[in-house]
Amino acid sequence: MIIVLVGAPGAGKGTQAGRLVETYGMVHLSSGDLLRDERKRGTDLGKLADSFISTGTLVPDDVVIKMILGKMRELNASDVILDGFPRTVAQAEALDVALAAEGQKIAVVPYIKVEPATLLDRLGGRLTCRADGSHLYNAKYNPPAVAGICDIDGSLLYQRDDDMPDKIKTRLDTYFAQTMPVIEYYRVKGLLREINGEQDIEQVWADLLTAIGKTSESLPSLVG
Ligand code: AMP
Numbered sequence: 001m002i003i004v005l006v007g008a009p010g011a012g013k014g015t016q017a018g019r020l021v022e023t024y025g026m027v028h029l030s031s032g033d034l035l036r037d038e039r040k041r042g043t044d045l046g047k048l049a050d051s052f053i054s055t056g057t058l059v060p061d062d063v064v065i066k067m068i069l070g071k072m073r074e075l076n077a078s079d080v081i082l083d084g085f086p087r088t089v090a091q092a093e094a095l096d097v098a099l100a101a102e103g104q105k106i107a108v109v110p111y112i113k114v115e116p117a118t119l120l121d122r123l124g125g126r127l128t129c130r131a132d133g134s135h136l137y138n139a140k141y142n143p144p145a146v147a148g149i150c151d152i153d154g155s156l157l158y159q160r161d162d163d164m165p166d167k168i169k170t171r172l173d174t175y176f177a178q179t180m181p182v183i184e185y186y187r188v189k190g191l192l193r194e195i196n197g198e199q200d201i202e203q204v205w206a207d208l209l210t211a212i213g214k215t216s217e218s219l220p221s222l223v224g
Contacts, residue, residue, distance in 0.1 A: 001026075002104060003212055004082045004095075004191075006183055007112035008175045009168075010123040011197045015142075016112065016208050017081045018134040024214070027077040031064055031085035033133040034071060036160075056162050056170035058087060058178060065094045072098075087179045092186070109186040110211040112197035112204065116172060123168045131155035142201065 003026075005013045017028045035053060038046030045067065052059045068085045086092040099105055114122075122138055129135035129150040137144045137157060144151050162171060186192045193211035197204055209215060 001079050001107045001212075002082070002099065003080070004086070004106055004109045004186070005112070006109055006179070006186070006192075007197060008114060008116075008119050008179075009171050010119040010126065011112040011114045012122075012201065012204055013083045013112060014134050014136050015201060016204060017083045018136070019205055020081055020208075021134070024079065026079040026081050027075055028081050028083060028134055029068065029071060029075075029085070030083040030133065031068055031087070032083075034067060035059060035064075036133065038067075054161055054167070056167040057174055061088055061090045061094070065091055069094070069098050086182055087175075089181050089185055092182050106186075106191055108193055108212055109191040110193045110195055110208055111183055111186075112195050112208075114197035116176075118198060119172060120168060123163050123171075124165060126159070126163050127157040128160050128163075129153065129155050130158055 003020075005017055007013050014030065017030070020026045021028045032053075035046070035049045039050050039053065040046065045063065048063060049059045058064075064085060064087075068082070072080065082095075086095050095106075122141065125139040125141070127137040127139060127144070127148075129152070131150070131153050132155070135150050135152050135155075136142075137150075144157060148157050149155070150157055161167070183192065195204060195207045195211060199207070
């Protein structure tokens with residue numbers, strides 16, 4: 001099952017994707033996490049991506065498409081959550097072509113919808129785990145048990161450079177200009193499932209499970 005999780009930066013995609021991984025063992029492919037990892041390791045791709053990431057603009061389509069499709073092929077997983085990709089219509093089209101060539105297709109596109117004012121507030125307080133970028137907290141709304149430390153693996157938490165106030169605005173502007181058309185692209189195809197991302201994390205989770213056709217009865221932890 002291939003799921004494309006869409007929504008603005010700060011909508012809660014990473015948090016919900018982390019839950020899908022924990023609960024169903026799905027593979028989480030976050031283009032942002034992959035790019036940050038390349039940057040940390042100082043690879044050619046990381047160096048190329050650096051100036052885009054740090055200004056909050058998009059890395060060129062051809063680079064990201066090659067990276068994600070390569071990773072999907074390498075992992076060859078049956079249950080995948082794509083997060084942060086596709087972010088442009090060109091990326092969405094390239095994904096469809098690549099999947100069709102393998103006889104695969106996207107199952108569903110949950111869209112976690114959050115108002116711009118909430119996004120600004122959330123991104124400004126966001127704290128990310130150094131060891132795993134899908135372990136996310138918010139100083140105000142979802143603080144860790146011990147300040148500055150990840151509840152899950154004990155690693156240090158940090159504020160991403162692109163979560164600084166001056167970068168947040170560029171990222172949101174970029175999202176509304178370049179990624180909203182992707183949402184329309186999937187709406188036209190009948191794949192989009194809109195979820196109210198203003199709700200608390202548990203309610204978003206419940207709605208997400210409904211959107212992807214899973215119910216609480218199908219939770220592995222409740223079976224047997
Ligand atoms: P994210 O963690 O998804 O917010 O991504 C962080 C940054 O990585 C973005 O602001 C972009 O600079 C870059 N990035 C991530 N995914 C993509 C993508 N699909 N296309 C282009 N740039 C991307």
